[in-house]
Amino acid sequence: MEIISSWVGNIPDLAVPFALAALGLIVTERAGVLALGAEGLMLVGALFGVGGYLLFDSTGIALLLAMLAASGVSILFAVMVLVLRINQVIAGLALVFFCQGLTALLGILFGWASHPVSGFEAWTLWPLSELPIVGRLFIQNPVVYLTPLIFFAVAIYLNHSMSGLKLRAVGENPQAADAAGIPVLTYRFAAILAGAALIGLAGAYISVLSTKMWIEDMTGGRGWIAVALVIFARWSPWRAFAGAILFGSIEALIPQLAAAGVRLPQYFVFMTPYVVTLAVMIWVALPKRDQNKPDQKNQPDALGEPFIREERR
Amino acid sequence: MSLKNALQLDRVSKSFDGFKALSDASFTARWGEVHALLGENGAGKSSLMNIAAGLYAPEAGALFIDDNPVRLTGPRDAMRQGIGMVHQHFKLVSPFTVAQNILLSMNQSALRGFYDHKLAKVSQAISQKSEELGFGIDPRTRTDRLSVAEQQRVEILKVLLAGAKILILDEPTAVLTDDESNRLLTTVKALATRGAAVILVTHKMHDVMRYADQVTIMRGGKTVATLAPQSVDLSKLVKLTVGDTDSARSVSEPHIRGAARLVITDLSSAQTTTQASNGVLRGVNLTLHSGEIYGIAGVGGNGQTELANALMGFGAPTCGDMLLDGQTQLQSLTPTERRAQGIAAIPADRYGAALAAPLSVADNYAMGQIHSGRYGSFGWLNSRKIAADTTKAIEAFDVQGVRSIHQKAALLSGGNAQKLVIAREFNHPPAIVFAHSPSRGLDVRAMGAIHARLHAARAAGAAVLLISEDLDEVLALADRIGVMSSGRIVVEFNQPADRQAIGQAMVHHV
Secondary structure, rough: OHHHHHHHHHHHHHHHHHHHHHHHHOOOOOOOOOOOOOOHHHHHHHHHHHHHHHHHHOOHHHHHHHHHHHHHHHHHHHHHHOOOOOOOOHHHHHHHHHHHHHHHHOOOOOOOOOOOOOOOOOEEEEOHHOOOHHHHEEEHHHHHHHHHHHHHHHHHHHHOOOHHHEEEEEEEEOOHHHOOOOOOOHHHHHHHHHHHHHHHHHHEEEHHHHOOOOHHHHHHHHHHHHOOOOOOOOHHHHHHHHHHHHHHHHHHHHHHHHOOOOOHHHHHHHHHHHHHHHHHHHHHHHOOOOOOOOOHHOOOOOOOOOOOOOOOO | OOOOOEEEEEEEEEEEEOEEEEEEEEEEEEEOEEEEEOOOOOOOOHHHHHHHOOOOOEEEEEOOOOEEEOOOHHHHHHEEEOEEEOOOOOOOOOEEHHHHHHHHOHHHOOOOOOOHHHHHHHHHHHHHHHHHHHOOOOOOOOOOOOOOHHHHHHHHHHHHHHOOOOOEOOOOOOOOOOHHHHHHHHHHHHHOOOOOOOEEEOOOOOHHHHHOEEEEEEEEEEEEEEEHHHHHOOHHHHHHHHHHOOOOOOOOOOOOOOEEEEEEEEEEEEEOOOOOOOOOOOOEEEEEEEOOEEEEEEEOOOOOOHHHHHHHOOOOOOOOOOOOOOEEEEHHOOHHHHHHOEEEEEEOHHHHHHHOOOOHHHHHHHHHHHOEEEEEEEEOOHHHHHHHHHHHHHOOOOOOOOOOOEEEEEOOOOOHHHHHHHHHHHHOOOOEEEOOOOOOOOOOHHHHHHHHHHHHHHHOOOOEEEEEEOOHHHHOOOOOOEEEOOOOEEEEEEOOOOHHHHHHHHOOOO
């Protein structure tokens, strides 16, 4: 019983980074930009979160700075794919490797590595926190409670606002959007920056609130899992939320199993999230019975395609 | 009763890359009328209407709305002036609903409230308008679940709800079945009766005769006549559209029509879900002999592209027979076997299907002989031989503008790209030639050179099948002419053929 309760209590802390990173990717990709750089942007967020805390001694400012830093770096990506129309896959991969090097370098240069930070105090939501088994779900830091609200806001924005409709139009059929007078590149630029901010927040969550320090390459592939999660969620925020909880649960289960005396090789444990990712991807790719229903195909039609206005001869 | 002028274009000119698409074209549409704009492909209809819709800026001439001169800065400006154009290619975001699509293109500042409120308002307006016009469109349906005809209705609703009073429809019936066409044109006519000005761009005589109050005929970038279609008979319209220039028929050098090489029987497209009546094959029958040029004439979109795809092996699903020399099915041949049989193909899409545009001129030339191993084998390429042969070929076939044989094929102009294709396809004397619109967009000189090549192939005993939407080209080259309409060869003519009769056959396809 204690094992289950402590497992459940650990899920949010591991699910939130997946959830926020996936949400950021969804915002960018619904506008038709394939964003593979999440891993790199998470590292930028993680580093500048810790840096912000060490400089300003405030967790709130630290998180804001992390979001700004990730957005700032994503401008580079935006210019590459929107202005120079570099292949989005290549640009995304390049961004990851660039950010890995950059954060490792800056961490040492500014002396931000291996300094512990204190993060937020946990908020106890009494009396929910007294519930059996799930009680520990309600003793969490504020960002955990904020995450569903952010999802709610983004889902409302995407599906119930004029601007969200335009953003989706840009991702589905930029030519039609252009004909309707929507500034395609402006929307894509904004979507890249906003998505990067959320991904940066996901990274800062890991360093400032979860691990409570900066370690080189500390995101450990979570950005890649988020990319897979978005495909699994078929670009829907709420499905991504559910998927993040699933992945968080699996990651939280591993230390519990070890504590319960189940002996697992260390590297098998490290491998598990990726095995699950592969399994999920294969499951998604398997032909479904009702594949012909257009609802099944949720990938934005123009994902990864650069926009070039049809020449007006 | 005299009707007021709605839209007037006065002596408008426009050229593209030195080609004069419009010269002093004048056109007046009046309120309460359906005004047809009739002409062959490339007569300038679409260019003229794109100027009216603000897409192109005219080089000379003026535009009047309600007899007031206006200058359009772009399509949005045209929309503000009440001019709405429904293009041939729809601009719909497919997973969105009808209402979302229409909301996107509307002037949102005119609608107050939150998104959901706006959507409800637009939905209501759509339902109302749709009912008024008998369109039967549910605003909540996703547009990718709609048929082509329904999508077109959505596009029409879009421009009407955006406040268009002058409605331009560009070839609206090209994608519709006859039933759907009649329904659409009846609706359009009703719109005009209620006071709108409707401009119908078309090349279908029957649509004009039945539904238009006025017709303006264009030929070669000029407006040649405006008249009431009821006041003249069909043959007069045909004459005005195709012109009565009796093109200098080439006196073909003596040649002997040989044995039948290719016999096509009942060639049909596999049944597809598309409801369009055009653009599918429905039982093509023809026999191609060696030593002759068989020309296929017809208005574009009557199955010529599908026939060309079937012949050239672009994998159009078909049933029926294409029997080569009475024994081999053409469909079963691989590209290598086709080459070995001496089949040369000149597709209509030069850069898309005939050439690999980013590769060099030499590579493009050498591609034709991959199967023979002439330029090397699997692991080895004889680039010196390729270079020598290419240099010889571009000289022999007069391919101009080649600064180096290593330059990209994409840099060649249309005519020279086509010459390069022909140089490759004819580098061994071909036995069978399939050519689809081989001289489209070419200047007179390049066209002459390509025609000469086809004649030479025939003289050497090749069987040549020429598919072209340019009637002059078919008349100038072909020994026999088949007119294609609604997916079949409706009638065959032997040379010398009567141009008027062919023109009649081309449009008489109801």
